[in-house]
Amino acid sequence: MIPVKHIDPDDIALYAMQLLPPDETEEMTLHLQHSAEARRVLSEIYADLAIFAHSADMHSPPALARQRLMKHVAREKKALPVDPLANRGLITTGDFATRSSGSIFEEEATQKSLGAKILPWAGWALAAGLAGLSFTQYQQKTDLKSTLTANQAEMAKTVASAELANTLMETMKDPNAVHFALTSTDQKPPPQGRVTYVAERGSLVLTASNLDKLPPYKIYELWLIPQDGHDPIPAGTFRPDARGFASIVMPELPKGITAKTFGVTIEDGEGSQTPTMPIVMKGQTS
Amino acid sequence: MPPPSAEDDATLLALVQRGDEQAMASLFDRYSKVVYSVALRVLRDPASAEDVLQEIFMQIWRSPDSFIATRGSLGGWLAVVSRNRSIDQLRRKRPTEQVDGIALASSYNLADEAERNIMIDRARGVIMTLPHEQRKTLEMAFFDGLTHSEIAEMTGDALGTVKTRIRTALLSLRKAFQS
Numbered sequence: 001m002i003p004v005k006h007i008d009p010d011d012i013a014l015y016a017m018q019l020l021p022p023d024e025t026e027e028m029t030l031h032l033q034h035s036a037e038a039r040r041v042l043s044e045i046y047a048d049l050a051i052f053a054h055s056a057d058m059h060s061p062p063a064l065a066r067q068r069l070m071k072h073v074a075r076e077k078k079a080l081p082v083d084p085l086a087n088r089g090l091i092t093t094g095d096f097a098t099r100s101s102g103s104i105f106e107e108e109a110t111q112k113s114l115g116a117k118i119l120p121w122a123g124w125a126l127a128a129g130l131a132g133l134s135f136t137q138y139q140q141k142t143d144l145k146s147t148l149t150a151n152q153a154e155m156a157k158t159v160a161s162a163e164l165a166n167t168l169m170e171t172m173k174d175p176n177a178v179h180f181a182l183t184s185t186d187q188k189p190p191p192q193g194r195v196t197y198v199a200e201r202g203s204l205v206l207t208a209s210n211l212d213k214l215p216p217y218k219i220y221e222l223w224l225i226p227q228d229g230h231d232p233i234p235a236g237t238f239r240p241d242a243r244g245f246a247s248i249v250m251p252e253l254p255k256g257i258t259a260k261t262f263g264v265t266i267e268d269g270e271g272s273q274t275p276t277m278p279i280v281m282k283g284q285t286s
Numbered sequence: 287m288p289p290p291s292a293e294d295d296a297t298l299l300a301l302v303q304r305g306d307e308q309a310m311a312s313l314f315d316r317y318s319k320v321v322y323s324v325a326l327r328v329l330r331d332p333a334s335a336e337d338v339l340q341e342i343f344m345q346i347w348r349s350p351d352s353f354i355a356t357r358g359s360l361g362g363w364l365a366v367v368s369r370n371r372s373i374d375q376l377r378r379k380r381p382t383e384q385v386d387g388i389a390l391a392s393s394y395n396l397a398d399e400a401e402r403n404i405m406i407d408r409a410r411g412v413i414m415t416l417p418h419e420q421r422k423t424l425e426m427a428f429f430d431g432l433t434h435s436e437i438a439e440m441t442g443d444a445l446g447t448v449k450t451r452i453r454t455a456l457l458s459l460r461k462a463f464q465s
């Protein structure tokens with residue numbers, strides 16, 4: 001007997017987001033199995049959620065993510081369906097083998113010498129040996145290929161990491177770098193930040209400490225205030241760790257923008273394109 | 287990186303079913319940004335977001351047939367699956383959502399990059415027009431994975447109000463997209 005119960009459409013949205021308690025989830029799953037209307041509402045809600053999901057700020061995955069996936073994919077190669085042509089070939093060989101071991105052959109064989117008996121089998125043995133050798137070589141080649149791919153991935157990872165470290169060092173040591181010490185008027189405890197910025201490269205490093213923890217839907221955002229009076233440019237978002245430390249390393253910034261100063265604001269969600277007052281930390285050249 | 291493939295999702299999934307690694311790479315190029323961005327928005331940690339990304343694409347590789355049923359809305363599905371997997375990871379739960387047999391009523395061809403970008407811009411624009419409480423409540427439910435009881439506790443609103451806000455926000459979103 002199918003239980004008949006009124007289902008609140010609001011609950012279908014919660015079900016789609018997996019936010020119902022287990023007992024209500026179970027009840028809703030049962031209801032969906034028997035109600036085409038409820039399934040239709042659910043599919044519309046999924047489409048709404050798909051739209052909403054696309055409102056997240058878009059970030060490209062790390063450059064090596066694709067390589068890592070393809071390596072994983074290659075490791076889990078699929079067993080392809082057997083080729084029918086190959087099948088046919090197998091049958092032909094089998095037919096031949098069957099016929100070869102049939103009665104006609106046996107009758108003829110009795111009339112042949114011992115050498116003539118052994119010779120055909122020597123051919124099969126040689127073929128089997130060669131097949132075994134080929135298989136071993138194929139396996140060795142596959143293993144070597146896998147090792148090579150793994151080494152190449154490792155090498156690419158190391159090179160990327162070295163490049164980042166190199167750029168980081170160059171930014172920190174560049175004589176043209178301007179340094180900004182960020183301070184707050186609030187003394188208990190005073191949040192502090194330090195920005196190292198090279199305009200011509202558009203490279204920047206921020207380290208900050210004594211930062212207050214923010215609610216989950218808020219985030220700190222660093223702003224580059226251009227000297228030419230243009231609008232502030234977002235220079236990365238960050239959340240402090242449990243000890244109030246945070247950093248931004250090499251955010252995406254346009255090159256050649258001379259900074260008048262830097263500022264930090266608190267924004268909603270994953271950050272904003274325009275700063276929201278007040279400025280919690282502001283910069284001075286040091 | 288190879289140029290984006292003109293092949294549709296169903297063709298690529300069929301090729302993946304036959305073990306075609308290049309088709310898998312094309313699907314990754316097409317949808318990895320959305321999957322990763324949604325996971326990053328929920329988890330706020332690039333390493334965890336990549337874990338979700340890898341897990342979802344390996345699921346496509348292992349069982350493309352479970353995604354074939356999504357018919358033309360693979361991009362939308364992957365965005366929702368990415369959110370659900372990320373919430374599961376936040377709650378340290380085993381993956382729970384079942385892709386099989388659930389339809390997604392979408393008329394958008396997210397396989398097309400231009401259409402995907404239009405959808406992203408439009409979604410952001412429409413969301414900004416929602417009343418602040420509705421937007422915030424929907425964000426807390428969808429991206430932070432907070433239950434209606436948790437949201438009610440945090441905001442001081444009644445449970446029914448929270449539920450209605452979520453539903454109304456989704457309906458407003460749909461209406462704005464249909465207009």
